[in-house]
Amino acid sequence: MQKVGLQQTLTQTTKLSPTQIQVIRMLELPSIELVQRINEELQENPALEEGRDETERQEGADNYEEFDESYMPEDGYEEGRERDPLQNDEFNYEQYVSDDETPSYMLQPQYGPADDDKREVPIIGGSSLIEELKSQIYLTQMTKPQRHIAKWVLGNIDDDGYLRRTTEQLVDDIMFQEQISVTDAEMEDIVRQIKQFDPPGIASANLQECLLRQLEVKREEAPSESIDLAYRILSQHFESFSKHHFDKIIQRLECTEEAFQAAVQEIVHLNQKPANAFTGNVYETQRETIIPDFTIEERDEELYVVLNTGDIPELHVSREYSNMLEEYSKMPNTKETRQATSFIRQRLNSAQWFIDAIKQRNETLMKTMTAILKAQYEFFLDGEETSLKPMVLQDIADKTGYDVSTISRVSNSKYVQTRFGIYPLKYFFSESMTNAEGDEVSTREIKKILQELVDGENKQKPLTDEQLVTAMEEHGYPIARRTIAKYRDQLGIPVARLRKSIL
Numbered sequence: 178m179q180k181v182g183l184q185q186t187l188t189q190t191t192k193l194s195p196t197q198i199q200v201i202r203m204l205e206l207p208s209i210e211l212v213q214r215i216n217e218e219l220q221e222n223p224a225l226e227e228g229r230d231e232t233e234r235q236e237g238a239d240n241y242e243e244f245d246e247s248y249m250p251e252d253g254y255e256e257g258r259e260r261d262p263l264q265n266d267e268f269n270y271e272q273y274v275s276d277d278e279t280p281s282y283m284l285q286p287q288y289g290p291a292d293d294d295k296r297e298v299p300i301i302g303g304s305s306l307i308e309e310l311k312s313q314i315y316l317t318q319m320t321k322p323q324r325h326i327a328k329w330v331l332g333n334i335d336d337d338g339y340l341r342r343t344t345e346q347l348v349d350d351i352m353f354q355e356q357i358s359v360t361d362a363e364m365e366d367i368v369r370q371i372k373q374f375d376p377p378g379i380a381s382a383n384l385q386e387c388l389l390r391q392l393e394v395k396r397e398e399a400p401s402e403s404i405d406l407a408y409r410i411l412s413q414h415f416e417s418f419s420k421h422h423f424d425k426i427i428q429r430l431e432c433t434e435e436a437f438q439a440a441v442q443e444i445v446h447l448n449q450k451p452a453n454a455f456t457g458n459v460y461e462t463q464r465e466t467i468i469p470d471f472t473i474e475e476r477d478e479e480l481y482v483v484l485n486t487g488d489i490p491e492l493h494v495s496r497e498y499s500n501m502l503e504e505y506s507k508m509p510n511t512k513e514t515r516q517a518t519s520f521i522r523q524r525l526n527s528a529q530w531f532i533d534a535i536k537q538r539n540e541t542l543m544k545t546m547t548a549i550l551k552a553q554y555e556f557f558l559d560g561e562e563t564s565l566k567p568m569v570l571q572d573i574a575d576k577t578g579y580d581v582s583t584i585s586r587v588s589n590s591k592y593v594q595t596r597f598g599i600y601p602l603k604y605f606f607s608e609s610m611t612n613a614e615g616d617e618v619s620t621r622e623i624k625k626i627l628q629e630l631v632d633g634e635n636k637q638k639p640l641t642d643e644q645l646v647t648a649m650e651e652h653g654y655p656i657a658r659r660t661i662a663k664y665r666d667q668l669g670i671p672v673a674r675l676r677k678s679i680l
Contacts, residue, residue, distance in 0.1 A: 203538040204586040209468045211535075212488050218531055219490075224498040224524035225531060227490045306338070306452050307331055313374045319367070326351065326359060327367050330380075338452030339387070340368065340380040378451040385415045391447045406432060406440035418444075421677050469594035471546045473557050480557055482546045484539055492535070494528045541579065545587045546602075548576040553605050560597030563622050568606055623654055624664050631670050639676040 206214055219225055314327050329351055333342050342350070344364050351357050351364075371380045377394040381387035392408045410418055414426045427437050472483045498521055505518045550557060552572065555564040570588070574581045588602040607621040630648050634640045640648065642661045649656050670676070 200534045200537045200541070201586070203534055204541060204583065205589060207468070207590050207592070208470045208485050208488065211538075212490070215490060215492070215535075219492075222524055222527050222531070224495045224521070225528035226493055226495045229491050229493065306334075310334075310371070310374055310379065317370050319370065323363075323367055326357065326364070327371060329355060329357075330364075330367060330371060334380055334452070336452060337450040338376070338379050338381075340371075340382060343382075344368065376448070376451045378448060381451070384449060385411060387449070387451060388444065388447050392443070395443070402436070403439035403443050406430070406436055407443040410437075410440055411444065421675055423677075467592055467599060469592045469599055470542065471591070471593040473550065473593060473595045475596075480550060480554065482543060482550055484543055484546075486539070489535075492528075492532050494525060494532070498525055498528075541583065542587055542591075544577050545573060545579070545584060546593065548573050549602065549605055552576070556605070557595055560595065562625055565605065565607065565621055567620070570606060620664070623649070623656070624668055626652055626654065627661070627664055628668055628670070631665075631676070634676075636676065639673040641673045 203211065203214065219227055310331050311328055314324050319327060330340070330347060333347065333350075334340050344361050347368070348359055348361055348364050351359060368380065372390065374380070377391045378387035381390060388411050389408065392404055392411065396404045396408065409430060410426060414429065417426050423437065423441075427434060430437075432440075468485065468488075470485050472485060474481050474483055502518065502521045502525065505514055505521065508514045549568075552568050553565060555566075556562075558564075570581045570584045573579075573584045577584070588606065591602045592599050593602060627645065627649065630640065630645060642658050642665070645661050645665075646656060646658050649661065665672075
């Protein structure tokens with residue numbers, strides 16, 4: 178008979194404190210999203226207030242002496258321990274009162290030289306494609322019910338400007354979504370009129386139709402033999418043209434090579450994406466705004482990192498809530514008092530954790546960006562891409578003492594403004610390879626040379642991957658053919674056959 182008994186085991190686990198969790202989440206937020214996150218917290222937590230607490234400046238010195246330093250370690254967190262202030266019977270409300278005139282997370286003076294000259298990144302305005310198209314509806318002879326259907330059809334145009342839904346699908350969808358009954362013929366007529374809108378090619382079902390529509394407009398405005406031939410090429414031999422089988426097309430159309438070149442010149446200037454004048458979603462009314470999280474400034478021939486905290490509001494823990502906690506601590510120990518005290522403690526803890534998390538976030542960002550600046554100092558001086566040194570996330574992790582995952586979070590969706598433009602932090606990371614002289618070089622430098630070789634090749638006889646291998650060896654970079662193919666794909670360079678041109 179098998180004996181069944183109880184057995185005790187001792188295990189060690191590591192738990193994240195609330196501040197750590199807050200920091201991890203905030204590290205991934207760029208400055209503009211951090212401001213949104215702060216506004217959300219201000220609405221959710223009444224114990225967190227915006228602005229500077231004037232009372233703190235008068236009573237700060239006394240409060241600082243009584244501040245509980247064990248609330249959160251400054252230089253790290255104790256592994257395997259998660260402190261729960263709600264279980265602390267000796268709760269000291271004064272730990273939530275800061276003595277600093279400036280909130281603890283607003284640490285810009287120590288990040289770099291003071292600079293009152295703020296650099297603004299302009300917002301690039303645009304207009305909504307849908308709004309432009311809707312305005313053109315009223316220039317047609319559509320009836321009011323047809324205009325309503327046309328507006329609904331416009332909502333089916335994708336971000337490239339194509340209408341990839343068939344007539345049958347549109348009829349079924351509008352019946353299901355809007356309870357509007359329309360025949361296939363009526364829907365086809367509405368779509369046909371929309372396809373006449375500007376920009377030419379809008380609402381096309383595919384690329385061929387899009388390009389042909391643009392040629393039709395050009396032919397109406399300024400007819401020419403080259404446009405006519407271009408129209409024949411795309412209407413009769415689109416597949417062969419897309420595969421660069423130019424010799425076959427010339428033979429079948431019985432045209433000269435000069436005439437074919439002129440026709441191709443017309444085609445290459447057509448717009449493959451009619452909506453590309455509008456950024457992102459076709460409903461967006463302005464382009465995406467990039468607000469740099471860092472600025473590299475030069476003072477006294479030295480480069481400094483400045484953290485962008487211009488739009489981040491100052492925060493402090495509510496004095497009113499701190500006073501309320503003190504008052505409740507003097508009241509009789511009843512159920513209602515304990516519940517009220519517990520709620521106030523939760524709000525105060527949450528507020529203080531939030532402020533400490535922002536402070537820790539900014540310190541982590543600054544330490545990481547400073548390490549990147551030191552590692553890529555030459556680039557920040559001259560802005561030359563060839564000055565970038567090979568650098569991976571682990572290199573910065575080793576210099577800062579942070580985990581690789583932390584460096585990854587910091588570098589994700591963050592930007593730095595330099596004298597040479599705005600760069601994403603990921604731009605500065607690249608793998609390394611060894612050149613013919615035995616020196617380590619960045620793969621970014623190799624890709625740049627590869628791009629230059631392709632840009633300077635004879636387009637009538639483009640370089641094959643084998644020829645690119647030879648050319649790279651002549652530049653001092655012995656690279657295998659499969660590596661060339663890999664880098665070519667990463668650069669968006671097609672194979673030699675598809676790069677061939679007769680122009």
